[in-house]
Amino acid sequence: MAIQGQCPKCGHRVLHVNVEQVVGVVDGESKARILSYSCIHCNAVLGAQIDPRSRPRPKRKAEGTGGAQPPQNAT
Ligand SMILES: [Zn+2]
Numbered sequence: 279m280a281i282q283g284q285c286p287k288c289g290h291r292v293l294h295v296n297v298e299q300v301v302g303v304v305d306g307e308s309k310a311r312i313l314s315y316s317c318i319h320c321n322a323v324l325g326a327q328i329d330p331r332s333r334p335r336p337k338r339k340a341e342g343t344g345g346a347q348p349p350q351n352a353t
Contacts, residue, residue, distance in 0.1 A: 285317040285319065286322065286324075287320050288317060288319050288320040290319045290320075294318045295316060295317065295324060296315065297313055298314045298316065300312045300313075300326065310332065311332035312328055313327055313329045
């Protein structure tokens with residue numbers, strides 16, 4: 279395996295990234311927590327994704343034990 283990710287801006291190997299928590303905005307509304315990854319050398323953003331650890335803001339108490347994830351009925 280010779281994967282050598284390079285920053286498209288500064289050309290450095292991407293061995294580390296700065297991880298930043300940002301807010302995903304849809305139609306002007308804050309919708310989700312996002313993690314963005316940026317080059318530690320030049321701070322160019324290399325990518326972003328929804329924070330897999332985040333949960334939607336709880337609007338009501340979850341049933342049963344606290345912190346349980348809502349059931350996912352989607353296929
Ligand atoms: Zn860079």
